[in-house]
Amino acid sequence: MLKRTIYAEEHEMFRQTVRAWAEKEVYPNADAWREAGVVSREVWKKAGEEGFLCMYADEKYGGLDTDDFRYDMILCEEIGPREPGLFIGLHNRIVGPYLQKFASDAQREKYMPGVVSGETILAIAMTEPGTGSDLAGIKTRAVDLGDHWVLNGSKTYISNGFLAGLILVAARTNPEKSHEIGLFWVEDGTPGLSRGRNLKKVGLESQDTAELFFDDMKIPKENLLGDARSGFKTMMMNLAEERLIGAVGFVARAEHAFNITMEFIMERRAFGRPIGTFQNSRFKMASMRTELDAAWALTDHCAHAHMKGELSAEMAAEAKLYTSEVEGRVVDECLQLHGGAGYMDEYEISRLYRDARISRIYAGTSEIMREIIGRGLGLDERQRN
Numbered sequence: 476m477l478k479r480t481i482y483a484e485e486h487e488m489f490r491q492t493v494r495a496w497a498e499k500e501v502y503p504n505a506d507a508w509r510e511a512g513v514v515s516r517e518v519w520k521k522a523g524e525e526g527f528l529c530m531y532a533d534e535k536y537g538g539l540d541t542d543d544f545r546y547d548m549i550l551c552e553e554i555g556p557r558e559p560g561l562f563i564g565l566h567n568r569i570v571g572p573y574l575q576k577f578a579s580d581a582q583r584e585k586y587m588p589g590v591v592s593g594e595t596i597l598a599i600a601m602t603e604p605g606t607g608s609d610l611a612g613i614k615t616r617a618v619d620l621g622d623h624w625v626l627n628g629s630k631t632y633i634s635n636g637f638l639a640g641l642i643l644v645a646a647r648t649n650p651e652k653s654h655e656i657g658l659f660w661v662e663d664g665t666p667g668l669s670r671g672r673n674l675k676k677v678g679l680e681s682q683d684t685a686e687l688f689f690d691d692m693k694i695p696k697e698n699l700l701g702d703a704r705s706g707f708k709t710m711m712m713n714l715a716e717e718r719l720i721g722a723v724g725f726v727a728r729a730e731h732a733f734n735i736t737m738e739f740i741m742e743r744r745a746f747g748r749p750i751g752t753f754q755n756s757r758f759k760m761a762s763m764r765t766e767l768d769a770a771w772a773l774t775d776h777c778a779h780a781h782m783k784g785e786l787s788a789e790m791a792a793e794a795k796l797y798t799s800e801v802e803g804r805v806v807d808e809c810l811q812l813h814g815g816a817g818y819m820d821e822y823e824i825s826r827l828y829r830d831a832r833i834s835r836i837y838a839g840t841s842e843i844m845r846e847i848i849g850r851g852l853g854l855d856e857r858q859r860n
């Protein structure tokens with residue numbers, strides 16, 4: 476089994492803190508949250524009190540001024556597999572960096588304290604009913620009316636969409652040029668913003684997923700992130716980190732599935748012996764262990780690169796592609812090793828199996844990841860003309 480070397484002693488101490496906290500504040504509520512389709516606001520505030528939210532934020536906003544990606548990896552590894560509804564990875568490493576790196580001082584001053592304390596939960600709204608993979612095809616339109624912007628359109632599948640107090644919305648600012656996209660901070664309660672259903676899904680039952688509608692939604696000028704035309708470029712810059720934190724969560728879920736399956740196959744007996752001792756089980760577990768170790772090695776390699784500011788879009792895509800595909804294979808094999816029990820809701824593996832299916836779709840599908848990697852190899856016809 477691979478011995479990961481990415482963490483130092485202080486990270487492992489942090490892991491123990493997170494683990495103890497989650498046992499007390501998170502997992503006891505998991506069933507109720509699954510039933511409700513959403514986690515509580517209180518747990519976000521408790522996470523904020525622990526200092527788990529956007530640690531990189533300046534101390535004057537309540538942050539720790541510590542930008543060490545490994546603490547977020549640990550949060551993701553520990554909490555993600557057992558309670559994916561508390562989507563701290565999205566808050567800290569998908570949306571938070573836009574506020575930290577690209578926002579104006581005034582925006583950071585206004586929003587960061589709430590984001591760090593857990594009062595303000597973050598979401599990002601790119602996908603629309605008509606387009607997801609092809610971001611340049613978004614239809615939501617932002618019109619500059621001199622002293623403010625007006626947004627019209629809709630978004631769908633937005634994670635944290637119901638709980639969010641602040642949503643970063645992508646909208647076209649030039650109808651003639653598809654790549655001219657602006658990013659706008661939209662506060663909960665803004666007139667013209669409405670939410671549709673909390674969407675029912677195959678898995679991730681406690682994670683809220685919203686449809687958003689914008690009807691002549693008036694946005695103050697100061698809520699534009701950066702300039703009105705370069706949102707597309709900004710999103711591309713952040714997508715590598717989004718895919719990497721995703722990859723960490725995918726391997727962590729697969730690892731958890733592997734661990735609970737190890738326990739199950741040593742307890743469950745058939746033909747007079749533990750099912751884990753059949754050659755088939757042993758071979759399956761050995762293959763899975765190998766794939767998991769390879770997935771961790773790739774993920775940790777990318778995390779190191781990211782911490783040095785050297786993570787390329789192609790490497791992030793490789794990590795996202797590989798880990799999500801490994802996760803899919805692992806949860807499927809693990810469910811099979813559980814037999815009929817694996818199909819029962821009361822067995823955790825059934826939930827892990829359902830939760831894992833999205834990993835090959837969101838944050839860019841496996842096909843789009845292959846496109847990015849293939850383009851990096853110079854194999855796109857358009858690059859040759």
Ligand SMILES: Cc1cc2nc3c(=O)[nH]c(=O)nc-3n(C[C@H](O)[C@H](O)[C@H](O)COP(=O)(O)OP(=O)(O)OC[C@H]3O[C@@H](n4cnc5c(N)ncnc54)[C@H](O)[C@@H]3O)c2cc1C
Nearest residue numbers: 599600601602606607608632633634836837838839840842
């Ligand atoms: C639970 C959940 C949470 C989500 N959270 C968010 C969120 O918080 N914010 C947000 O903005 N979005 C979110 N999404 C949206 C998600 O990122 C998109 O669903 C995803 O990018 C795919 O887009 P799509 O659904 O429009 O599929 P499509 O783009 O319509 O793709 C359909 C199929 O066509 C394939 N395809 C598309 N283009 C190509 C191509 N060029 N070559 C080969 N195959 C191609 C795809 O791989 C896929 O198999 C979420 C989705 C889900 C289900």
